[in-house]
Amino acid sequence: MSCQLIATEVSFAYERDKCVLNGVEATIQDGxxxxxxxxxxxxxxxxxRILAGLLHPDAGSVHLNDRALRSYSGRERARSIAFLPQSISPAFSLSVFEVVCLGRYPHSSAWGSLSAQDVAVASRALVQTQTDALRHRDFGSLSGGERQRVLLASILAQxxxxxxxxxxxxxxDIHHQVEVMALLxxxxxxxxxxxxxxxDLNLAARFCDRVVLLGATHCIVADGRPEDVLTGPLLSEAYGSTIRVGQHPFAPAPFVMATLPEGDGS
Ligand SMILES: Nc1ncnc2c1ncn2[C@@H]1O[C@H](COP(=O)(O)OP(=O)(O)O)[C@@H](O)[C@H]1O
Ligand SMILES: [Mg+2]
Structure with missing residues (x-):
């Protein structure tokens, strides 16, 4: 069965009269x-965070398949949607393997007891993200990049x-960026x-099927195929500075560069 998350006309403000999303739409589709x-x-x-159901829009709606996202319990939602936040600081001392196993919580019947299948799924996620060699390390001792891959393993285990x-x-680093994008x-x-x-607009150009471009006015500037959205005029409008787009030197994708102010040599 297919799975899709549809956000329609979503608006949101953390503080009154300070809109941070204004009629934003997107469809996240399996495949x-x-x-x-x-x-x-x-x-x-x-x-x-709104797509993940962690915040609720002030106006507009988010549907997971044919039901409002709000109507799902947290556990039900977590079996369909995994969310990787921008940054995370561990509050407890946990090994890498324990962090990855936390991803199994929506599937475990009794908290604390891992089945053989849980362990197998967590181990596979470590291999997929090339973090297997780190499995016994303390999560808090990892570099930022290692943490990012372990957290990805944790949500894959979900x-x-x-x-x-x-x-x-x-x-x-540049090698792991491409490895993670290829894994995705x-x-x-x-x-x-x-x-x-x-x-990274060049990673988006190379690896995404669709790109949603938000502007500084918190509205969608464009939504579509990378080659249609990542254009000089649309990017310049969204970022409020001159951005030039050429052809990627060896991939069939746009290649994006910001220009320096006039007279600075670009
Ligand atoms: N918890 C919060 N409370 C108040 N304002 C917030 C909060 N989180 C984000 N903001 C503000 O909302 C705006 C959008 O933030 P964010 O969604 O993090 O933007 P982006 O990820 O595009 O950089 C910013 O002006 C930010 O300062
Ligand atoms: Mg952000």
């Missing part, structure tokens, strides 16, 4: 990768249908639906 991009403070993380990832590659594409072929917030 596709959607990139959510836009300038700092445009509302990307807020939108992802075995959801949709992954909502807030800047999943921001702390990764692979998961997408296996039927996962993925939405990811990223500042």
């Amino acid at each position: 596709s990768v959607t990139g959510i991009v836009g300038p700092n403070g445009s509302g990307k993380s807020t939108f992802l 075995e959801p249908r949709l992954l909502l990832l807030d800047e999943p590659t921001s702390a990764l 594409r692979h998961l997408c072929r296996d039927g996962y639906g993925i939405a990811l917030v990223t500042h």
Whole structure:
């Protein structure tokens, strides 16, 4: 059965009269990768939290399949949707393997007892994210990039249908960025639906099927295929500065560069 998350005309404000999302829409569909991009403070993380059901829109709606997202219990929701926050600081001392096993909570019958299947799923997630060698390490002792991959393993262990990832590659080196994006594409072929917030427009251009571009006015500037959304005029409008787009040197994708102010040599 297919799985989709549909946000319609979503508006949201943390404080009265300070709108951070204004009529924003998106469909997150299994079998596709959607990139959510836009300038700092445009509302990307807020939108992802609304899609995850962690915040509720002031206006508009979010539906998971044919039901309002709000009508699902937390546990039910977690079997369909996994959310990876932008940053996380561990409150307890846990090993990497224990962190990954936390992802199994929506499936476990009694808290604390892991089945053989739970252990097998968690072990597979460690291998998928190339973190198996870290399994006995204290999570708190890991580098930012290692943590990011372990947290990805934890939400894979959750075995959801949709992954909502807030800047999943921001702390990764160039090799691991591409490895994680290739893993996401692979998961997408296996039927996962993925939405990811990223500042890396070139990764979005290369690896996303769709891109939602938010502007500084907290509205959608464009939504569509990367080659239609990641254009000089649309990006310049969203970011409020001149952005140029050419052809990627070896991939069939746009290649995005910000220009320096006039006279600075670009
Ligand atoms: N918990 C909060 N309380 C009040 N304002 C917030 C909160 N979280 C985010 N904001 C504000 O909402 C706006 C959008 O934030 P965010 O969704 O994090 O943007 P982005 O992820 O695009 O950088 C920003 O102006 C931010 O300062
Ligand atoms: Mg953010």
